[in-house]
Amino acid sequence: MSQEKGGKPGPVAQEQQPEPILPEQLFAAHTKKQIHPKAARAVAAGLIYVMGEILNGAYALRVAADADEAGAKEIQPRQVDDAIRSDTELRRLLSAWLLERAPATRSGPQPVQQSVANTPDGALEESIDRMMGTINPDETVTLGVSAKSTLAGLLAVLMEKVMDAADVISTRTSSNVIYTEDVRAAVKVMLMGEMRQLADREISSATA
Numbered sequence: 001m002s003q004e005k006g007g008k009p010g011p012v013a014q015e016q017q018p019e020p021i022l023p024e025q026l027f028a029a030h031t032k033k034q035i036h037p038k039a040a041r042a043v044a045a046g047l048i049y050v051m052g053e054i055l056n057g058a059y060a061l062r063v064a065a066d067a068d069e070a071g072a073k074e075i076q077p078r079q080v081d082d083a084i085r086s087d088t089e090l091r092r093l094l095s096a097w098l099l100e101r102a103p104a105t106r107s108g109p110q111p112v113q114q115s116v117a118n119t120p121d122g123a124l125e126e127s128i129d130r131m132m133g134t135i136n137p138d139e140t141v142t143l144g145v146s147a148k149s150t151l152a153g154l155l156a157v158l159m160e161k162v163m164d165a166a167d168v169i170s171t172r173t174s175s176n177v178i179y180t181e182d183v184r185a186a187v188k189v190m191l192m193g194e195m196r197q198l199a200d201r202e203i204s205s206a207t208a
Helices: 024-030 037-064 075-085 088-093 095-100 120-135 145-172 180-190 194-207
Strands: none
Touching: 024 037, 024 088, 024 145, 037 075, 037 088, 037 120, 037 145, 037 180, 037 194, 075 088, 075 145, 088 095, 088 194, 120 145, 145 180, 180 194
């Protein structure tokens, strides 16, 4: 089972799911190179781990919110923002994203990022739903429409960061193929501290 920072259980590993949480074909749009099958699994594992940290933080904040607050059983964008801002490692990773958007104090619909809008059949939002299902399978807390859009945008940003870094690393070795070690190196560059260690553990498990 995957693990959160601090030793808490995290989202269920991808290979334990009846269907992929994050379809590997999504990654091809971010590089002109071939992606080795194990490298695709590594990307998925790393992204699922990081998104799981964000979702778990937002879930905990939603559960702790006052019961009489509007939409008390739905995660809203402000919980997503607060989950990132309250975690040093996530705040560092997504500092540029945080600067580009105002604090999410509204619960109304947010503009959908172009990278999400261009994803066929809402694949990123479907992936977010599957990730949420591993965290809260009884659906006592759900994702609001705006929060799901925000999370899909975050997933698109993180996917681009991982694939761009892996592409650069593979180029340094004059390779036209992105391999698992390229992805592992990219994730290690992106993350720090305990998140780096736990993400690498998830990648190792997914590609064993």
